[in-house]
Amino acid sequence: MSEPAEAREARSVPPATIARLPGYLRALGTLVARGVVTASSGVLAGLAGVRPEQLRKDLSLMGAHGRRGVGYDVQALRAELEATLGLTRERRVVIVGVGNLGRALARYSGFPDRGFVVVGLVDADPAVVGTRTAGLVVEPLEELAGVVRRLEATIAVIATPAEAAQDVCDRLVEAGVSGILSFAPRPLRVPVGVDLRSVDLGSELQILAFHDHRRSSAGR
Amino acid sequence: MSEPAEAREARSVPPATIARLPGYLRALGTLVARGVVTASSGVLAGLAGVRPEQLRKDLSLMGAHGRRGVGYDVQALRAELEATLGLTRERRVVIVGVGNLGRALARYSGFPDRGFVVVGLVDADPAVVGTRTAGLVVEPLEELAGVVRRLEATIAVIATPAEAAQDVCDRLVEAGVSGILSFAPRPLRVPVGVDLRSVDLGSELQILAFHDHRRSSAGR
DNA sequence: TAGATTGTTAATCGATTAACAATC
DNA sequence: TAGATTGTTAATCGATTAACAATC
Known part of the structure; x- marks a missing residue:
């Protein structure tokens, strides 16, 4: 001791x-x-x-x-x-991909009282860029690195389509975020030192389906 | 062999x-x-x-x-x-809690091509009941069991506030679903035979914060 | 046959549970 | 002191990785 x-x-x-x-x-x-x-x-x-x-x-x-x-x-x-x-300090989060899921996350009320603030929104779609969600104006994908650095975000959420995810991920790493939470249904690669967590909603349901299947086909 | x-x-x-x-x-x-x-x-x-x-x-x-x-x-x-x-058969899903997250999930385009169909939406808020999302009319919480049985849903998604989650969970089990995917930030209890998977977005971010914290306070 | 690649057993690693001495 | 509960070590369990014989 x-x-x-x-x-x-x-x-x-x-x-x-x-x-x-x-x-x-x-x-x-x-x-x-x-x-x-x-x-x-x-x-x-x-x-x-x-x-x-x-x-x-x-x-x-x-x-x-x-x-x-x-x-x-x-x-x-x-x-x-x-x-x-490390929750004594506020963590600043950028959300990339402002579709249904991204918007829901931006508005998610559970984050603030856990020490997280969504400070930036980024999307590739010109129709979405410039719109407001949760009090933030959506910025274009080209500005991603600038947004991360300017707003001093250390954590990013990827809520883009699967195809865009690895590119977005690379840019985020390049811009210096230390952690990424991805909702893209695709495995992503990050260098050591960057922390990646993935949530795949489709996979979660498929796993449930497996048990459902076993249950409904049991004992026949 | x-x-x-x-x-x-x-x-x-x-x-x-x-x-x-x-x-x-x-x-x-x-x-x-x-x-x-x-x-x-x-x-x-x-x-x-x-x-x-x-x-x-x-x-x-x-x-x-x-x-x-x-x-x-x-x-x-x-x-x-x-x-x-068990993906050869279509799985029918009910979503309980039609807030930001529930709506996003109802509209999530990734589910259909993975064999899942959202067949019902349920919410406790009278202001939300009766509205349409993703082509479905939101039903009141009292109808939960009826909705599950009528639509033959075997899988449910809980996207309610934490306080309501266990009650909703109990009703779903009672109504006979075999699997539940919960987004409520609270541990839920289910009887054996029912499969429960939980995704807690706040916890995911906190885990990332831990690494961020370690990284930023390393070597000082 | 020679080369490639699986299927499976054995070795390692990490995580959980059990047990209990330490101690408030 | 007696009762309660921690902190930690040891035992078990499960999951991953390594190795290699089987075989296409």
């Missing part, structure tokens, strides 16, 4: 753990709203939809500390996790 | 494998469009964004067969995977 917290934190937190932190943060938010001061791993895990052992393991990997026999201080833990996730 | 294909398939395909099948299917679609007849695991894996070994392992778990020294028959493999995923 003589090891500094910095060292422990730097030594690679497992991706699976990181992916669960937002859930813990949400659970903590619920408890704070309820005025709860202290919560056990059991209570917290219940709210987050995981097992208590896993929550304790995750938090201990993060260097967070509860008190044996008591539980976790809700406020302190929340502050700690927010600091870890 | 005396074991029937049925038995092998029934003996639990790993979830991680199932989650990759839609990607393989997309890669195969690309090759078919290009008129390619045969492809090696290397080519297919490249298009799907995975390693060749993994693709071969996945396909062999599914009981699919290529030809040594040759590769996989593109058309045949596609047909096989579509049958496995």
